[in-house]
Amino acid sequence: MSNNQAPDVVLDVPLETSPALRTGSAARKTGRQTAAVYRLLPAPLLVGGTIVLCAMVAIPLLYIVFSSMNSDVEVARGAFFPTEFTLDNYSKIWRTLPLGNGLINSVMIAGAVAVVSSLLGIITAYVLVRFEFVGRLSILRGLIGLQSVPGGLLLLPVFVLFASAGNYLGITVIGTYWGLFLAYLTFALPFSTWVMVTYLRGLPKELEEAARIDGSSSLGVLFRIIFPLSWPGLVVSGVFSFLLGWNDVMFASVLTRPNTQTVAVVLQIFGSSAEGGALPLYGQMMAASLVCAAPVVILYLIFQRFLVGGMTAGGVK
């Protein structure tokens, strides 16, 4: 992605000139003196603000971690530190709520969505980037527009449509994995496609042309040339499609039955019912929240370098 001509230019600049006049990577090496040149904020503001921001983020996070190791009663009383650290909550949650079942459902649905939407995304993007046809720009614009369609607008009609498939055609969709899978897949597709469109634009066309000359078909080019080159883009579209399925509560709360509930719905139902009881199970709720958040946070940390670009995709171009 970076311009490979840049180093030549830098070398042309005499190294004797004052630090302030040096360009590019040469200037970065000169250390303290030039650090002042690139500094954006004065030290007190930098340090003070960073500490405040970190505290703002970290204190609630620490609260969940500590509460998950505390007893339900103490969390309900508003304790921050547990008087006695215990991992009991982590063993109890699997029995008090169907967390294991929810996790398996979420992994299956979101995982399938991630794989299929990345595949469809790269195929669609390939056609959109490399071929000219009527309506191409409208489709590109549509990809952006579709990402902003409120889910609430479609929830009810999709529900009615799926219910009708059961009533009129005898195909049960509601309560099965298929309904959620299709819905998430469709919502993930515009984003996956857009990510791959921006990614494929950066790939040189020469390799494809060579393959074409060697007699490769469109499918051959796609699977032998484009596919192996685009895995960073595929990671981004895969992870974000996975998260779309993992994070959704709205569709899952309407389209599932107890045995197909995703973990988001399991936690939501537990949260609203746990408070109704004589003894709210807050400690266990925090433990369950952490268990639900862990896969997501781990995914991000592993792929952080790729994903930061993905989070701003559609915005940067």
Add this chain to the structure above:
Amino acid sequence: MSITVKKDAALRRAPGLGGQPSAKRRRTVSEQNRPLWMLTPGALLIGLIIIVPLILGIYIAMLQLDQYTIRKWISAPFVGLNNFIEAFTSTDLVHAFGNSVGFSVIATLITVPIGVYAALATQNAYRGRSLVRSLFLVPYVLPSFVVGSFWRTMLQHDGIVNKVLTGLGLPAGQWLTGPASFWVLILVEVWAAWPFIYLMALSGLQSVDQEVHEAAAIDGALWWTKLRYVIFPYLRGPVALACLIATLHHMNNFSLAFLLFGVPAPFDVQVLPTLVYSMSFTSLRFGMGAAMALISLLLIALPLYFYLKAVRLDTGTDAGGKK
């Protein structure tokens, strides 16, 4: 940069490459062997799950559809625009519309300074910066249903927030009902959403040329002057775009309000997504729910219009298409 360009031009004029049309004229989009059939799976899905339901939604909005008629919805009584009229005159729709606009705009306005500051603060390297950067991403990374459930726990009447407040000699509050709930929703949304602005501002900062810093240093610009007149112009584009996208996200955010307050949400914090949901799936007035959902399109129309205008759709028609 100019050196590079000249060298390239010289290469193209080299004898070996002579007679050929220059690479600049070749287009990356071609009109031959178009495998347009590859678009069909995506088109089918979008047709089935978005286009058909959208049309169906418009039709349902004109039906008297409730739990009694849902089984045979095709024969439900047709009432024309009655649902829309009733939505405006005798429901909380207008109130929820106002809440949604207020919530989204205020949340965006609060996140902008935080996000821009965080981007500026992590632009220059220091020890531990990568840790800070990772930490900044966590609120954004957490699923909203998790964010909602632990903030809800913290904001309980006997919860940690009230305990800290009384410890500081301040009055404890009712955070999950009543007028305060609106501000609680904003607060939690801000906590979870500011890193998006931060990321977009960071991508803007990356486009600032090194020379600009040096020029500012030679002119002896103070930090504030440098920010105001040198750095901020680079951020204006990305941050404006971030505001549009963030506002759209706030407007469409159902999960957070649902997890924090449940449905039906308290009157003070009734936003459009929760109203549509509770009208459809708690009150089971499906026709009315569909009508409200359509009206909520008005909410996102304005930011979406500017967003679509701002995004550059096609950069692939020039030579090479390489970045």
